[in-house]
Amino acid sequence: MRSYRVWEVGSPNNLKLDAIGDLTPAEGEVVVDVEVAAVGFVDTLVVSGRYQAIPPAPFTPGMEFAGIVRAVGTNVEGCAIGDRVAAYVPGGAFAEQAIAKVGEFYPVPEDIPLDRAVLLSGAYLTAHFALVERGRFEPGETVLVGGAGGAVGLAAVQIAKALGAGKVLGAIRSERDRDAVLAAGADAVVDLAGAELRDAVRDQVFAATGGRGADLVIDPIGGDFFGAALRAMEWRGRLVVVGFAAGEIPTVRANYLLLKNIAVLGLEVGQFRRRAPAAMQAVQAELFDLARRGLLAPRVAREFAFEALPDALEFVAAGRTGGRALVSIGGAR
Numbered sequence: 001m002r003s004y005r006v007w008e009v010g011s012p013n014n015l016k017l018d019a020i021g022d023l024t025p026a027e028g029e030v031v032v033d034v035e036v037a038a039v040g041f042v043d044t045l046v047v048s049g050r051y052q053a054i055p056p057a058p059f060t061p062g063m064e065f066a067g068i069v070r071a072v073g074t075n076v077e078g079c080a081i082g083d084r085v086a087a088y089v090p091g092g093a094f095a096e097q098a099i100a101k102v103g104e105f106y107p108v109p110e111d112i113p114l115d116r117a118v119l120l121s122g123a124y125l126t127a128h129f130a131l132v133e134r135g136r137f138e139p140g141e142t143v144l145v146g147g148a149g150g151a152v153g154l155a156a157v158q159i160a161k162a163l164g165a166g167k168v169l170g171a172i173r174s175e176r177d178r179d180a181v182l183a184a185g186a187d188a189v190v191d192l193a194g195a196e197l198r199d200a201v202r203d204q205v206f207a208a209t210g211g212r213g214a215d216l217v218i219d220p221i222g223g224d225f226f227g228a229a230l231r232a233m234e235w236r237g238r239l240v241v242v243g244f245a246a247g248e249i250p251t252v253r254a255n256y257l258l259l260k261n262i263a264v265l266g267l268e269v270g271q272f273r274r275r276a277p278a279a280m281q282a283v284q285a286e287l288f289d290l291a292r293r294g295l296l297a298p299r300v301a302r303e304f305a306f307e308a309l310p311d312a313l314e315f316v317a318a319g320r321t322g323g324r325a326l327v328s329i330g331g332a333r
Contacts, residue, residue, distance in 0.1 A: 003095035009049030025073030062093025103277025119298035139164030149177025161185035180322035299323035
């Protein structure tokens with residue numbers, strides 16, 4: 001089978017499409033014939049060597065895929081050869097075959113196409129855990145989503161609306177993201193294009209909420225947005241740190257948290273695969289159900305052939321996609 005492998009971190013063009021032996025599952029694993037993979041911003045960090053955990057070379061990148069189970073290891077229950085699954089894994093998705101451990105793969109309902117199911121996995125799982133598990137979202141609350149044009153941002157906007165948010169505000173850096181964010185269900189956008197965000201974010205959030213502020217902030221970008229969002233929060237608000245797409249890891253003065261009775265929480269959703277796999281399974285099932293009811297609709301910005309995967313990585317790394325990049329690998333549905 002063919003597998004993209006990183007022999008040297010750096011440019012996506014460093015990836016090599018190698019022919020390697022078919023995979024064999026170990027205990028607690030399945031091997032999947034990959035039909036489709038999604039490319040996320042974290043994938044670009046891994047390939048470039050800028051992610052916090054880089055496997056030893058050579059390695060196959062990619063974290064989100066969907067396909068058909070071809071082999072099942074021992075001690076795997078409720079899964080058989082031929083089952084349709086979506087998976088969210090630490091790596092290995094950019095190949096014609098991929099391995100997923102128990103807790104990393106999820107059955108796909110027959111009425112959800114695989115190329116849709118893959119998009120309802122990683123980014124939507126991250127957004128849901130940020131909103132509900134860490135952010136303690138309550139219906140009727142106002143949610144401010146940073147990086148709303150990105151994968152996690154668009155998912156958070158849709159999920160917040162589906163779960164009954166009173167108002168969802170999508171923060172964007174480019175006008176090209178406006179239509180996608182509003183189409184995802186945002187009630188208003190917050191413009192981050194200006195050089196000075198300290199007051200601009202608060203002024204826009206207060207204008208959209210009648211001076212009340214945001215109850216919950218989802219922050220996948222960090223940088224200057226983090227501090228500006230703290231100033232735009234309501235009393236007893238919560239901010240969930242999901243990532244640092246802006247490149248800068250911000251800091252916070254603890255006395256500011258005390259004065260406003262606000263909380264800053266972190267989410268690294270991958271840890272739930274190991275520590276709380278049942279919770280991951282339950283949330284994924286809920287996401288599929290919301291999609292079947294028409295409440296979630298992943299947006300595809302562009303589709304790529306398997307041979308053009310380096311182009312997909314460059315496309316995502318450039319940002320402002322307004323949706324997901326999808327890579328077709330196999331031929332099953």
